[in-house]
Structures are given as C-alpha cells and as structure tokens.
Amino acid sequence: MFALIQRCCFPTPFKLQKFAGPRLLLHGKNKTTWSFLNLRLQRDVYLLSRSSSLNPASVYASKLQAFHTSLPFFKKKTPKEYETRGPGVLQRSMTSLKDSPKPALYLSLTGLIPFVSVPLLMAIQGTYYPELAFAQVTYGAATVSFLGGMRWGFALPENSPAKPDWLNLANSTVPPLLAWQALIFKDITLGAIMLVMALGIALHYDISLLPTYPRWFKVLRVVGTVLMALSLLATAALKAIIEE
Template identity: 55%
Template sequence: MLSVALRSTIALQEVFLWARPPQRCWTSALRGASVSSSSLLDYSGQTKLSFNPLLQKTQSYNAFSLIRNQHFHSSAVRLKKRAQPQPPSRELDLVRYDMKHLWKGPKPALYLGFAGLIPFISPTLLMAVTESYYPQLAYAQVAYAASIVSFLGGARWGFALPESSPAKPDWINLANSVVPSLLAWMAMLMSDSIVPAASMVIIGLGISLHYDLSLLPTYPSWFKALRTVLSIVAFFSLLGTLLMNGFYPNKDFF
C-alpha cells in the first residue's frame, strides 16, 4: 500500500511540473535560459541530487525538464551603428571657411586681382568727388566690367580642360562658362543706355560668382574668397555709377 501511495504522489508531481509554464531566469541572461520554477539548481549552477531513492525519478525528470526548457542563442550580439553626423555644407559659408584662406593664395593672383579693381573704383570716386556724372567714364567702366565677366566665363572653361582638374569638361561646366560671355555681349549691345548695360553686367557678375561658389567642383578656398571680395567691390562701384546718373548733372569728360 505504501509503495502504491508513493507512486501516485510521484505521478501527480510529474503532471503538475509538466502543466506549469516555465519562467524566465533573468540571472542567466547571457545564455538566454528559461527554466522551470522548481528547477533544482544551486548557486554554483550544479543540479541538486537527493539520496532519497524514492525521489530519484522526480529529480531525473526535473533535470530533463530543465534541459528541455533552456534556449541557447548562438547568434552574435550586433550593435546598431549610429549614424555619423554629416559635415556642414560649405557651399556659401564663406566667413567660416574661405575668407580665412584669402591671403594664402599666390601673390601674383592677389596683386593682379586687387589691381583689377582700379578701373571699377576710379570712375565712381571721380564722379563722387566732382559731383558730376561723366557718360564717357561710365561707358568705360561698363566696358571693362563686361570684359571681366567674359574673362570669368573663360576661366571656368579653362579650369575644366586639364585632365588633372576636379572639374570635368561636361555639358554643365562648359555650358555655364559660356553664359557670362553671352551676358557681356548683350551688355555691350545696350551700351547706348548706361542703365540696362550696367544692370546686365551686374547680373553677369552675380551669375559668375554663383557658379564659382556653388557649382561643384569649385575653385580653391583662397580663389573663392578673392572672387567674393572683387565681385562685391565691382558691384557697389557699378551701383554707385547708376545712382550718380540720376542725381548729378551730366558733363563731358573730353
């Protein structure tokens, strides 16, 4: 009778252990194991074995249930790569990047570039000092500005021709280099009236500056800084001439 009662108790324990859901063991997260709440593990990770022969069968089943409920993950842990921050755009950030490289350019380019501002500044200063508008000086200033606009387009063309140049002789670079020359030609056709001629030259200077600063690949930093300074001075010189045309009386220089 005693043996029958013990067998019935063991059978009931087996049914209880089988029906009870497994619980996640968070202390073994590295292995990802899921064990039963009645698992017979001590702190060292070894199975507790009882010397009672009546409970050997129950312990053997618990060990089998432990192995059955374990989940092993062989996949390596992959860390999600963070997106690298993109560098700030250098298209028109002249104050931060390019202006500090102005004086690092070749000396001949700097000297010739700033000397080229004399035909822009001289007529405007002379008319401002004498408080008179001279059409001959204004025409000479516009003609010189048109030649400079055409020169800037040719510089773009020549920049794209060498094999070692970062700019390729494609449709974008070569076609854009022709646009300033066409604007200069249109300005000379309208030279009878100083206002549309000077306005066309100012537009040509602005388009050329936009090409040199934003059309990739661009020129070196020192050249972009030099181009910006020269274009700004030329723009205000031509604008001053247009203003004097409306405020000061006309006088012949010759």
C-alpha cells in the same frame, strides 16, 4: 492532513503562519469559513511577495533616480566647450585671403581699380562723365567674359575634377553673352544692371557648381564680385542723381 496540504501547496512565511494560527482556534464555530479566507490570504500574499515590481526597495531606488535626474539644459557648460569653438566666418575668410598666392591677390586687387575709381571720381567732382561710365561698362564686360572663360581652362585638363561636358562648357558661355548684351544697351544704367547679373551668375558657377576650387580663390571671388557690383550700381545711381 490539512496542515500537510497547506505546507506543501501554499508555502508561506513563518510569521504569517504564526499570525493565522490563533485566529483558527478562537473562531471554532466558523472554522470552515476562516480556513477558506486564510487560504485566499496566503495565496495573495505569496503572489505579492514574488512580484518584483512592488518591491519597496526597487520603488524607493527608482524614486531616488528620478529625483536626481536633471534635464540637459540645466547642466552648466564647461570652459572647454567655449574654448573649442572655432573662429567666425569673417575671420576664417580673412585668413584664407591671406593664404592666397601673392600674384593672384595683387592682380585681382589691381583689376578693381577701374571699377572703383570711376564712381569715386564722379562723386568727388560732382559731375557725371558719360565717357568714363561707358569705359567702366566696357571693362566690366571684358572682366565678365574672362570669368566665364576660366571654366574652360579648368575643365579641359585630363586630370581635372570637372569634365568637359555640355554643362560646364555651355555654362561658361552665359556670362560673355550677357556682357555682349550689356554693351548693346544705349543706356548705361541698363548695361550696368546687366553686368551685375552676369557677375552674380559667374560667382554662382564658381562657388556652387565647382566646389573643388581652393578656399582662398572663392573668398577672392566673393570680395571682387561685391566690389565690382557696388561700383557699377554706384555709377548708375550717380548718373540718376547728377542728371536730375
């Protein structure tokens, strides 16, 4: 009867039954104790055999998987990753500058001559000319006013992405006001510094607030603003150096 209950309720592998049988025959005096231990051992082995987490094959496979896993920064980059990298910022800017229309490019570069020629002439002759410095500041004020008025021409057409609202139209009046303030100053140095500030504000408007401008125009604006600002600061520096 016990053997029948054991087979029905606690199925065990054949090897375990064969191993546990002789121990019951050898220890006849403690038959009840060993039967209880045998039942506990069979139940524990059955539960362990049904568990998939302690399967030796799965544990070995997980160890192999963990052993063969490598971190991303140890992997070598293929040559294709280096080949797909785009050109640098300077190279892209020069390409965009070459794509600009010829009239816009030539007129912009020609308009920089009055800025660059004044400090260059003073540096060559070693003499400060107040008349030339004032002429440069006056030309700079006219240029700043022109750059501010471009926003009106960009925002007024009906199909323009910029609306003729208070923000666009009012911002375009800021550079001319600063240019007018630069002409009021009796000191050329203060006028040059005011014009540099006005050029920076106009550039910020064209680059950040109006992103729909073509790339060649933005590059042209950056190059022109840098040269104009350096020319004005060079004139102010030569004034301070030569007069001393």
